[in-house]
Amino acid sequence: MLQLRQVSRRYGARWALEPIDLSVVAGSCVALLGVNGSGKSTLLRIAAGLDRPTEGEACLDGRPVNEDDPAVRAKVAVVGDATAFYPDLTVREHLEFVARGHGLRAAAGEVVEDTLAALRLHDRAAELPVTLSAGERQLLALAAALVRPRTLLVLDEPEQRLDPGARARLADILAAERAAGRGTLLATHHVELAAAVADTVVVLEAGRVLRRGSAEILAG
Amino acid sequence: MMPPPDVGSCTAPPATDVWRLVRRQRRSRHRMTLGTHGFTAYFMAMLLAVYAAGPLAAAMRTLPRSPAGPGGRDFGAGLTGLPHGFLGAVLTAAFVVLLLTAARTATWCGPLSLSAADATWLLPLPVDRAPWLRARACLALAVSTAVGTLLGLSVAGATFTLLRYPLTHGSSAHLVGLCSATGALLGMLTVAVGIAAQRWRALAEGAVRVTPTLTLALALLVGCSWWLPVPGNVVAWTGPWGWAALPLVHATGESSTGWAAALALLAAATVTCAGVAWRAAGTVPARRLRRSAAVSGGVQAALLVGETRDAAVRIRSARLAGGAALRLPPPRTAWLVIPWRDCLALLRRPAGSAAAALLAVAAVVLGLLEPSTASAPIVSLAAAGAGYLAAARLVEPARLDADDPRRCTPLRQPFSRLAYWHAVVPTVVLVLVGTPTALVMSAATNSPPIAGLLGVLALAPLLVGAALAGAYRGRAPMWLAVTGGDLGGLGPPGVPLLLLWYVAAPLVGIGGTVYALRSQHAPVIDVLLLVTAGVALSWWVGQRARAVGRLAR
Numbered sequence: 215m216l217q218l219r220q221v222s223r224r225y226g227a228r229w230a231l232e233p234i235d236l237s238v239v240a241g242s243c244v245a246l247l248g249v250n251g252s253g254k255s256t257l258l259r260i261a262a263g264l265d266r267p268t269e270g271e272a273c274l275d276g277r278p279v280n281e282d283d284p285a286v287r288a289k290v291a292v293v294g295d296a297t298a299f300y301p302d303l304t305v306r307e308h309l310e311f312v313a314r315g316h317g318l319r320a321a322a323g324e325v326v327e328d329t330l331a332a333l334r335l336h337d338r339a340a341e342l343p344v345t346l347s348a349g350e351r352q353l354l355a356l357a358a359a360l361v362r363p364r365t366l367l368v369l370d371e372p373e374q375r376l377d378p379g380a381r382a383r384l385a386d387i388l389a390a391e392r393a394a395g396r397g398t399l400l401a402t403h404h405v406e407l408a409a410a411v412a413d414t415v416v417v418l419e420a421g422r423v424l425r426r427g428s429a430e431i432l433a434g
Numbered sequence: 435m436m437p438p439p440d441v442g443s444c445t446a447p448p449a450t451d452v453w454r455l456v457r458r459q460r461r462s463r464h465r466m467t468l469g470t471h472g473f474t475a476y477f478m479a480m481l482l483a484v485y486a487a488g489p490l491a492a493a494m495r496t497l498p499r500s501p502a503g504p505g506g507r508d509f510g511a512g513l514t515g516l517p518h519g520f521l522g523a524v525l526t527a528a529f530v531v532l533l534l535t536a537a538r539t540a541t542w543c544g545p546l547s548l549s550a551a552d553a554t555w556l557l558p559l560p561v562d563r564a565p566w567l568r569a570r571a572c573l574a575l576a577v578s579t580a581v582g583t584l585l586g587l588s589v590a591g592a593t594f595t596l597l598r599y600p601l602t603h604g605s606s607a608h609l610v611g612l613c614s615a616t617g618a619l620l621g622m623l624t625v626a627v628g629i630a631a632q633r634w635r636a637l638a639e640g641a642v643r644v645t646p647t648l649t650l651a652l653a654l655l656v657g658c659s660w661w662l663p664v665p666g667n668v669v670a671w672t673g674p675w676g677w678a679a680l681p682l683v684h685a686t687g688e689s690s691t692g693w694a695a696a697l698a699l700l701a702a703a704t705v706t707c708a709g710v711a712w713r714a715a716g717t718v719p720a721r722r723l724r725r726s727a728a729v730s731g732g733v734q735a736a737l738l739v740g741e742t743r744d745a746a747v748r749i750r751s752a753r754l755a756g757g758a759a760l761r762l763p764p765p766r767t768a769w770l771v772i773p774w775r776d777c778l779a780l781l782r783r784p785a786g787s788a789a790a791a792l793l794a795v796a797a798v799v800l801g802l803l804e805p806s807t808a809s810a811p812i813v814s815l816a817a818a819g820a821g822y823l824a825a826a827r828l829v830e831p832a833r834l835d836a837d838d839p840r841r842c843t844p845l846r847q848p849f850s851r852l853a854y855w856h857a858v859v860p861t862v863v864l865v866l867v868g869t870p871t872a873l874v875m876s877a878a879t880n881s882p883p884i885a886g887l888l889g890v891l892a893l894a895p896l897l898v899g900a901a902l903a904g905a906y907r908g909r910a911p912m913w914l915a916v917t918g919g920d921l922g923g924l925g926p927p928g929v930p931l932l933l934l935w936y937v938a939a940p941l942v943g944i945g946g947t948v949y950a951l952r953s954q955h956a957p958v959i960d961v962l963l964l965v966t967a968g969v970a971l972s973w974w975v976g977q978r979a980r981a982v983g984r985l986a987r
C-alpha cells in the first residue's frame with residue numbers, strides 16, 4: 215500500500231528527516247514514537263502528500279503521493295494537529311459535507327449518524343464549532359476522517375486533548391481499521407496507545423530511526 | 435459503527451456540486467454572517483465619520499480659491515507647472531511599484547486566498563479543484579477590473595471637478611474615458627500578476643529580491659526626469675507600467691507621443707496575462723493555498739485588533755525560507771549578549787541592513803551638500819529623514835523585544851536596561867558607514883573634514899535614540915482616541931493625539947537633526963544642545979521600556 219523509499223527532508227541546512235524506508239500494508243498499523251522534533255510529523259506529512267521529500271519517493275499503490283492528485287486524496291484520510299472549522303456549519307453539517315464531497319450519496323446520512331454515535335458526539339451534532347471544547351473539536355476532526363472512504367488513515371497525535379474514555383474509543387476505532395483491511399500510520403506520544411494498536415513501532419530520534427520492530431520493543 | 439463504502443465504489447462528485455452543497459448548508463445562517471458584516475461596515479463608517487470627515491473638510495477649506503469658478507480649488511494649476519516628462523516618470527514608477535507589490539504579496543496571500551476553514555475542509559476532497567479555483571480567479575479579475583474602473587473614474591472626477599484641473603485639450607469625457615479604461619486594465623493586470631505569482635513561487639520570490647534595487651532605480655529615474663525627460667520616455671515603453679502611464683499623461687493635456695498605441699499594447703498585455711492567470715489558477719498547489727490561508731488569516735486577525743506590528747512580523751516570517759547559515763561566536767560577557775544578537779539579526783537580514791547602510795550614506799551626502807542653495811531646508815529635511823529611517827531599520831531587534839518583552843525573560847538584566855544596549859550596534863554601524871562618506875564628501879566639497887566627522891559622531895546617537903524611543907513607544911492608550919474637545923474646526927483631538935503618539939519619536943529625531951544641520955550657532959552650543967537632547971532621549975527610552983515591560987507582566 216504505502217511505500218516510503220529513502221525518504222528524507224531538509225529545512226535549510228537542517229535535516230529534519232534522514233533517509234528512511236517505511237511501508238504500511240493493508241490491515242496494518244504503524245506507530246511512530248519519538249520526542250518533539252524527532253521527525254514524526256515530517257514523516258507523516260510526506261506520507262500524506264502534504265509535503266515533498268528532499269530526496270527519495272513516497273508511493274501509494276504504486277502512485278506518487280501528492281495531495282494535488284485527486285486519486286491520492288480519495289484514498290488518504292488525514293487527521294492533522296491543526297484544524298479550522300466553518301463558524302456557521304454545525305458538527306453534523308461538517309461531516310455531511312465531507313461524506314458527500316467524497317461521493318457518498320444515500321449512505322452519507324447513516325454513516326454520519328453512526329460516526330457521531332461512535333465518538334459520542336451525537337449530543338453536539340446541531341452545535342456550531344465555537345461551542346465545542348478542545349477535545350470535542352479533536353473528535354470532530356477525527357470524525358471527518360472516519361465518515362469518508364479511505365484505504366490509509368494518517369493520524370498526527372490524535373490522542374491530544376482527549377479524555378481517557380475517548381482515548382479508549384480511539385483505540386477501538388484503530389483496531390476496527392485493521393480489521394477492515396485498511397492501513398494506519400500513527401504518530402503519537404502515548405506509548406500505551408501505540409502498544410495497544412500497532413503492529414510495527416518505529417522510534418525516531420533527531421530524524422533517524424532509533425529502533426524498529428513489533429510492539430514488544432516498547433516493553434524495553 | 436457503519437463503515438463507509440470502499441474507495442472504489444464511490445465516485446467523487448463534480449466540484450461544482452460540492453461548492454453548491456456547502457453554500458446551501460451555510461445559507462441557513464446567512465443572516466448571522468450578514469449581521470456581522472453589517473456591524474463591521476457600520477463601525478467603519480462611524481469611525482470615518484467621526485475621525486476623518488472633520489479633518490478632511492478642514493483640509494479642503496485650506497486649499498486656495500480658484501479663479502476657474504466659485505467653489506473650485508486651484509490645485510491643478512500646480513500640476514501644469516511640472517517639467518515635461520516628470521508626471522509620466524512618476525506614474526510609470528508608481529505602476530511598477532503596484533505590479534511589484536502584487537507579485538510580492540503572493541508570498542503570503544494573493545488573489546486566490548482561501549479561509550482557514552476552506553483550506554481544512556475543501557482542499558482534501560478528491561474533486562478536481564481547478565474549476566472552483568478558476569471561478570475564484572474570474573471573480574477576482576472582475577472585481578479588480580471594477581475597482582480599477584471606479585478608481586479611474588474617481589481620479590478623473592477629482593481632477594476636473596474638485597481640483598478644477600485646467601484641461602488644455604480634449605474634453606472631460608476624454609479624460610474620464612482614458613482614466614477609467616487605464617484603471618480597469620491596470621486593475622485586471624495587477625490581479626493577473628498576483629495569481630501568476632501564487633502559481634509560480636519563483637516570480638514572487640524574484641519580486642521580493644529585486645525590490646530594493648528596483649526602488650533605488652525608480653527613485654533615480656524620477657529624480658532624473660525632473661531635469662531630463664528622455665530616461666522617463668524610454669522606460670515608459672519597456673512594459674505595461676509605462677503603457678498605462680502614457681494615456682494618463684495624455685489625458686492631463688501634456689504631449690504624449692503614441693499614447694493610443696500604448697493603450698492598445700496595455701490592453702493586449704492585460705488580456706494575455708489574464709488568460710495565463712486563469713489557466714494557472716487551476717494548478718496552484720494545495721500546500722501553497724494552505725500556507726497562504728494560514729498566514730493571511732493570522733494577518734487579518736492581527737489587523738482587526740490594530741496589531742500592525744504583529745501583522746508585519748507574520749508577513750516577514752512567511753517570506754523567510756531555510757535556515758540560518760551565518761553564525762557569530764557568542765560573547766563571553768553577559769552584557770554583550772544584546773549587541774551580539776543585534777549583529778546576528780543584521781547579518782541575517784542582508785537586504786534590510788544594506789538598505790539601512792544606503793540610507794545612512796544618503797543622509798550624510800545630503801547633510802554635507804553645499805548649504806547655499808535655495809532648497810537647503812528641504813535637503814536638510816531629506817538628510818534627517820534618511821538618517822532616521824536608517825536608524826529605525828537598524829533598531830529592528832529592539833522593536834522585536836518591545837513587541838513581546840517575554841522574549842527577554844531568560845536574561846537577568848532589567849528590561850529597561852536592555853533597551854540601552856540595543857543602541858550600541860546601530861550607533862556603531864551609523865558611525866562606520868557615515869565616517870568614510872563624510873570624508874569623501876569633505877574632499878568633494880573642499881570643506882574641513884572635522885565638521886563632517888563631528889556631525890556624524892554627534893547625530894548618530896541622537897537618531898538611534900529617537901528610533902529606540904519609537905521602538906519602545908508601545909501601544910497607544912485607547913483613551914487618547916476618545917479625548918474630548920475641539921481643535922478649531924478640525925474635530926476632536928483624538929486623532930491628532932494618536933498620530934502624535936506615533937510620530938513623536940521621528941519628530942524629535944528628524945527635528946533635532948535638521949536643527950543641527952541648519953544651526954548658525956557656535957559648535958560648542960550645538961554640541962551642548964545635542965548632549966542635552968541625548969540625555970533627554972535616554973530618559974525617554976528608559977521610561978518607555980519600563981512601561982512596556984510593566985504592561986507585559
